[in-house]
Amino acid sequence: MRNxxxxxxxxxxxxxxxxxxxxxxxxxxxxxxxxxxxQVQAIAGWTRDQALLLVAVRSLVASFMWMFVFPSFxxxxxxxxxxxxxxxxxxxxxTRFWLSTRYFEFDQILRVIVLLYVVGRFALIxxxxxxxxxxxxxxxxxxxxxxxxxxxxxxxxxMNIWFVGIFNLENLLDSVQMVAQYPSTIFRGALxxxxxxxxxxxFIAFYPTLALLGRTDPGMYLQASVFIVxxxxxxxxxxxxxxxxxxxxxx
Amino acid sequence: MRKLLSYIRxxxxxxxxxxxxxxxxxxxxxxxxxxxxxVWLAVINSGGKTPLSxxxxxxxxxxxxxxxxxxxxxxxQFISADIxxxxxxxxILKPVPYLFFQLGNNFGGKILKSFFxxxxxxxxxxxxxxxxxxxxxxxxxxxxxxxxxAGIIYFLLDIIIGIAAFWFxxxxxxxxxxxxxxxxxxxxxxxxxxxxxxFQQISAALPFRYMLSFPIEVLLGHLTLxxxxxxxxxxxxxxxxxxKIYQTMWTRGLKIxxxxxx
Numbered sequence: 012m013r014n015x016x017x018x019x020x021x022x023x024x025x026x027x028x029x030x031x032x033x034x035x036x037x038x039x040x041x042x043x044x045x046x047x048x049x050q051v052q053a054i055a056g057w058t059r060d061q062a063l064l065l066v067a068v069r070s071l072v073a074s075f076m077w078m079f080v081f082p083s084f085x086x087x088x089x090x091x092x093x094x095x096x097x098x099x100x101x102x103x104x105x106t107r108f109w110l111s112t113r114y115f116e117f118d119q120i121l122r123v124i125v126l127l128y129v130v131g132r133f134a135l136i137x138x139x140x141x142x143x144x145x146x147x148x149x150x151x152x153x154x155x156x157x158x159x160x161x162x163x164x165x166x167x168x169x170m171n172i173w174f175v176g177i178f179n180l181e182n183l184l185d186s187v188q189m190v191a192q193y194p195s196t197i198f199r200g201a202l203x204x205x206x207x208x209x210x211x212x213x214f215i216a217f218y219p220t221l222a223l224l225g226r227t228d229p230g231m232y233l234q235a236s237v238f239i240v241x242x243x244x245x246x247x248x249x250x251x252x253x254x255x256x257x258x259x260x261x262x
Numbered sequence: 263m264r265k266l267l268s269y270i271r272x273x274x275x276x277x278x279x280x281x282x283x284x285x286x287x288x289x290x291x292x293x294x295x296x297x298x299x300x301v302w303l304a305v306i307n308s309g310g311k312t313p314l315s316x317x318x319x320x321x322x323x324x325x326x327x328x329x330x331x332x333x334x335x336x337x338x339q340f341i342s343a344d345i346x347x348x349x350x351x352x353x354i355l356k357p358v359p360y361l362f363f364q365l366g367n368n369f370g371g372k373i374l375k376s377f378f379x380x381x382x383x384x385x386x387x388x389x390x391x392x393x394x395x396x397x398x399x400x401x402x403x404x405x406x407x408x409x410x411x412a413g414i415i416y417f418l419l420d421i422i423i424g425i426a427a428f429w430f431x432x433x434x435x436x437x438x439x440x441x442x443x444x445x446x447x448x449x450x451x452x453x454x455x456x457x458x459x460x461f462q463q464i465s466a467a468l469p470f471r472y473m474l475s476f477p478i479e480v481l482l483g484h485l486t487l488x489x490x491x492x493x494x495x496x497x498x499x500x501x502x503x504x505x506k507i508y509q510t511m512w513t514r515g516l517k518i519x520x521x522x523x524x
Contacts, residue, residue, distance in 0.1 A: 028435055029435075032435075032438060032439065032442065035442065036442065039442075039446060043451065043452060046452060046456060046457070047301060047302065047305060047452070047456075048305070048310075049305070049310055049311060049312070050310060050311060051305055051308050051309065051310030051311075052308070053308060054301070054304045054305055054308050054310070055304050055308070167286070174280070174283065179283050179284075179286040179287040179290055180286055182286070182287060182290035182291070183286045183287075183289055183290040185290065186289065186290045186291075186293040186294055187293075189293070189294055189297065190293060190294075190297050193297060193301055197300050197301055197304040198300060202296075202300065206293065206297065210289075210293070
């Protein structure tokens with residue numbers, strides 16, 4: 012952990028630059044939603060303010076992803092590409108745990124604090140009657156979204172074992188993030204299944220935001236639970252299967 | 263010229279190897295325009311006033327997929343790495359082959375993706391009931407010209423960012439910054455027609471509109487002959503500007519590079 016903090020201090024300069032870019036992006040995302048809404052009262056049952064809250068929540072979740080999820084996967088991705096996975100596999104610690112917890116990056120702390128404040132303010136404006144239960148639900152769905160997304164990333168990164176040179180993972184994950192900031196109610200049918208559940212965008216920001224708005228229903232809890240379990244099992248099975256093939260290939 | 267063709271062939275073969283990557287690319291590239299189209303259609307369905315009609319939005323985002331595919335360039339980080347790791351050395355005396363290599367790589371990579379894109383466009387056209395705009399022969403010609411020029415501008419800008427590595431160790435920040443401007447001002451996410459007037463004026467002054475939005479605007483068929491003429495002229499001006507910048511940077515950059523090496 013300490014090593015990560017020291018490295019962070021070294022890159023102070025880049026940190027400031029990236030932070031400015033970050034702020035710019037956040038403003039752009041908010042402005043885009045505002046632009047699209049124009050004079051319309053509501054789109055697919057969501058008002059402009061609610062949609063802005065969704066954008067803020069998604070940015071907040073993205074910060075957590077940047078802190079806890081992405082750094083490990085970049086490393087994981089490189090290890091596979093460079094064929095250095097063997098070194099990791101021989102470690103006594105459970106490989107998956109080791110790969111996932113080695114790299115945390117804390118340059119997002121400031122962003123998290125700011126976004127928590129922004130989300131809080133927006134939430135109070137949009138849902139003045141917000142209760143502690145709503146906040147608790149929010150935390151619950153936030154964590155569930157992170158876990159599901161993490162499993163999703165894990166599954167995708169494991170694909171590196173099968174396919175040579177995957178460069179577009181980042182593009183795909185960017186797209187997932189991008190979809191996550193629009194209310195999933197705009198999708199119907201096959202598109203909804205594909206964009207909300209297959210790419211698990213609905214869990215990332217939409218459900219946590221519904222919680223803040225006090226609009227949760229039992230179905231959401233069920234779906235989230237099923238997806239947590241299913242994605243964990245699937246990603247683990249795929250990982251085990253891939254490692255077995257990988258080991259037999261290299262020995 | 264034969265070198266260029268062999269580079270293209272290599273890139274095509276490569277793209278078959280990177281099958282898994284292509285699948286991920288495919289999902290990633292289609293999602294954004296489709297989602298945005300759905301969002302705009304939802305606005306229209308909610309009775310909102312929009313800068314483009316339903317038909318036009320469908321046209322815009324489907325054309326965007328095709329136009330974007332062929333104007334894109336992605337070499338800048340690879341070029342930076344080549345420079346940083348000294349892999350440019352064999353090309354110092356003969357810089358043209360390196361440019362050809364990048365060009366071939368760019369072109370070849372798009373061939374396989376195009377086959378896939380045709381399928382995607384057909385499906386989307388059916389799903390969203392695409393109605394093709396009626397264009398005059400001249401407009402079609404201007405479209406192809408503007409599309410071609412847009413691609414060259416994109417390519418040159420990409421190279422420029424890449425060879426900034428002669429001066430800056432890490433060009434990633436520059437790359438991301440330009441990417442951000444591109445995303446906003448090229449109409450990649452939201453059509454420029456939806457922007458407030460001030461932003462539209464800013465877009466008209468920046469090169470990004472001419473890298474993506476302008477060919478699409480031509481294809482939508484609502485530009486007057488004057489607009490078309492002015493747009494093309496500005497495109498060519500940017501092309502010349504970027505070419506000059508690239509030339510200057512490359513020669514100066516190589517001098518620095520060689521000096522360090524010796």
